[in-house]
Amino acid sequence: MDTLIIILIDGLVFASWLFLIAVGLTFVFGVLRILNLAHGSFYAIGAYTSASLLLFYETQSGLWDRWPYGSFAxxxxxxxxxxxxxxxxxxxxxLQWLYDREPVLQLLATAALLLILDDAVKLIWGVDPYFAFRPARLLPNVxxxxxxxxxxxxxLIGVALVSGLSLWLLVNRTRLGRLIQVVIHExxxxxxxxxxxPRIYLLTFSVxxxxxxxxxxxxxxxxxxxPGIAIEVGVLAFAVVVIGGLGSPGGAAIGALIVGMVRSAAVHELPQIELFTIYLVMTLVLIIRPRGLFAPEEARKI
Structure with missing residues (x-):
């Protein structure tokens, strides 16, 4: 029983982190109809930017001693x-030059963008690792x-829940969300x-x-x-959106939970095949439902 609880908690934590990345990817695809292979680069840039600002906050600004919890802000x-x-x-x-282009061209262009951004990250931050552990140590252990x-x-779990709820409210309860839905369908x-x-596309991609x-x-x-974390995370995010269905934020949540739980179980029981189990599940889903579990229905032109 204890092992099951551990697997569930570890899986939920991993799924929460993965959901934050995958939901942005599937949201952009749902509106712009571009599968952005460089999406993992934004995760990497976010991590490096966060670490850089945290290190400045901790060592240079003098604010850490007065307000350590400000590091979360x-x-x-x-x-x-x-x-x-x-x-x-x-x-x-x-991306604005890739709208309505062939999917192969979009994939090639965003793959090139991934490599460019990866090198840009190395130019800006170098190749040495960055460490910014202090905020994680502020909270008591559970x-x-x-x-x-x-x-x-x-x-992390709370951030994922708030982010998912906020995105749902944005799309379903705001004027901007109604405009986005019009752009998605027509x-x-x-x-x-x-x-x-074009402005809707810009706002969607920025989100x-x-x-x-x-x-x-x-x-x-x-x-x-x-360096290199963008590719590793990008591949996992694609597995999530493929399982959940491209263009479905709700599907991204379910896909992240599936991947998180499968990975957690594999890490505890069969760590040698951790990644294999994730892609095995993805393959099985594609065989049964080629468009993913919750892909939005598309209108068919007659």
Whole structure:
């Protein structure tokens, strides 16, 4: 019983972190219809930005001694900063030229963008690892099933829940969300109705970028940040959205839970095949439901 509880908690923590990255990817695809292979780069940029600002906050600003919990505001601000700066630059500079192009061209262009951003990260931050562990040590440990968990792990769960709920409210309960839904289903009609479709695309991509950066920013205090993390995380995010269904934020949540629980069980029982089990599940889902478990229905032209 204790082992089951441990698997569930570990799986939920991992799923929460992965959801933050995957939901941005699937949200952008649902609106822009571009599968962005460079999405993991925004996670990496968010992690590096968060670590850099945290190190400044801890050592240079003098604020840590007076307000250590302000470091959580720094983490959040770093994700917002990436969304406001990197998102618009990439969307206006690259993606706007790929709309309505062949999917193969979109994939090649975003794959090239992934490599460019990976090298840009190395140029800006270098190749040495970054460490910013102090915020994760602020919270007391939690003891469950005989295992001691960092209280920060449960912060990740809370951030994922709040982010998912906020995205749902944005899409379903705001005027911007209604405009986004029009653009998703009938972009030409949206243009005819006077909707600024390019602006909707820009805002959507910026939100997706910020969500990926949020995942990187909040995981930064728990890992050693090194070059190459974008590719590893990007592959896992794609597994999540493929399982859940491209274009479905709810599917991303279910996909993240499935991947998180499968990985957690494999780590505890069969650690040698941890990644194999994730991609095995993805393959089985694609065989049974080629479009994923919760992919939105698309209108068929006759």
């Amino acid at each position: 720094v983490i959040l601000a770093s994700a917002v900063l990436v969304g406001l700066v990197v998102g618009p630059v990439i969307e206006r500079g690259v 003891h469950l099933a005989g295992i001691t968990y960092s209280g920060y792990s449960f912060v 972009p030409e009609m949206g243009t005819a109705l006077g909707i600024n479709v 997706g970028t910020a969500l990926a950066a949020l995942g990187g920013a909040f995981i930064a205090p728990t890992i050693s940040i090194v």
